[in-house]
Amino acid sequence: MSVLVFIENWDGKLKKASYEAASYGARLAAKLGVQAHAVVINVADDASVLGKYGIDTVYAIESNELSSFNNYKMAEAITTAAKESGAKVLVLSGTFTGKMIAPLLAVHHKAALITNAVADPESTSPLKVKRSAFSNKGYVYYESLAETAIISIVPNALGITEHSGKGEVKKLDFTPTTPVQVEVVEIDRAKGKIPLPEAEIVVSAGRGLKGPENWGMIEELAEVLGASTACSKPVSDMHWRPHSEHVGQTGITINPQLYIAVGISGAIQHLAGVSGSKTIVVINSDPEAPFFKAADYGVVGDAFKVVPALTEAIRKYKAQ
Structure with missing residues (x-):
């Protein structure tokens, strides 16, 4: 028995979410008294660095058929690594990719699927996991009664644990048997300098801007702060x-x-995605906006006056 972590990459590069998933898998493996392994697919970085986050063995798969996103082939590749490692617990980050692949893995392995995990397991016999519910307004505990468990963790919720040493990298042969079922037509890439999940400062805006033509002032504020830009669902x-x-x-x-x-x-669905922010500043013309209740600092005012004034003040401060 072992724990296997699927390590995502972005254009072949490992990111913060990769290390967070590895750390969670390693802590879980320690509780179970087993080894923690990982599987990487088409990774250009030195995957042995995952040993720094508690991974014992890294199974590296290279395949041109996995260069374009295909959920079914990715799940098949992870299943191959799971069989090789003897894994009975599989861990994924709850990214867009992770959310698509986790259910497929559950079907492959006839496994229990626990999503939105926000804490290390409470117990291991049976495996008991805390997950968020009701837009982070509450929590529920799931117990896995199946032989195999698939756990999807909430990104940016569990932190990174560092160890010493390097993981052993083993190349794993993989030839997919799943037929092509999805053709990638277009990839919508984030245009910010820093990926949103890793950004230290984020400037976000909603319908209060009245139209896309007014987004220039948000980008200017983000530029002077060295921030990434974001938006609400509407x-x-x-x-x-x-x-x-x-x-x-x-x-x-x-x-x-x-x-x-x-x-x-400040709808609860939006707050669920930003509640982990260390400091929240809200700028809104409506003093009754729900977001003010979650804010550390609030400005009641016209965004079209406040944002340019704030940008200019920051420019002057940085020029001193």
């Missing part, structure tokens, strides 16, 4: 901004040091 749904910038329960979960929300009312 803004993404109306195609004012790309879906890759949507933060919230059904979008990206973030935990920056500073989150500035401009013209966002």
Whole structure:
């Protein structure tokens, strides 16, 4: 028995979410008294670095058929690594990719599927996992009664644990048998300099901006702060901004040091994705906006006056 962690990569590079998933898997393996392994697919980085986060063996799969996203082939590749490692617990980060693959793995392995895990397991016999519910307004505990368990963790919720040493990298041959079922037509890539899940400062805006033509002032504020830009779900749904910038329960979960929300009312679905922010600043013309209750600092005012004034003040301060 062992724990296997699926380590995602972005253009062949490992990111914060990769190390967070590895850390969770390693802590779980320690509780179970077994080894923690990982599987990487088409990774250009030195995968042995995962040993620093508690991984004993890294199974590296290279396949041109996995270069374009295909859920079924990815699940098949992970299953191959699971059989090789003897894994009975599989861990994934709850990213868009992870959310698509986890149910397929559960079917492959006839396994229990526990999503939205927000803490290390309470117990291991049976495996008891805490997960978020009701837009982070409550929590429930799931127990896995199946022989195999698939656990999907909430990104940016569990932290990173560092160890010493390197993981052993083993190349794993893989030839997919699953036919092509999806053709990738277009990839909507985030245009920010820093990926949202890793950004220390995020400037986000909602329908209060009244239209996509007014987004320039948000980008200017983000530029002077060295921040990434984000948006609320309605803004993404109306195609004012790309879906890759949507933060919230059904979008990206973030935990920056500073989150500035401009013209966002603060629905619980949005708060679920940003509640991990260390400091929240809300700018809204409506003093009754629900977001103010979650804010560390609030400005009641016209965003079209407040944001440019704030940007200019920061420029002057940085020029001193």
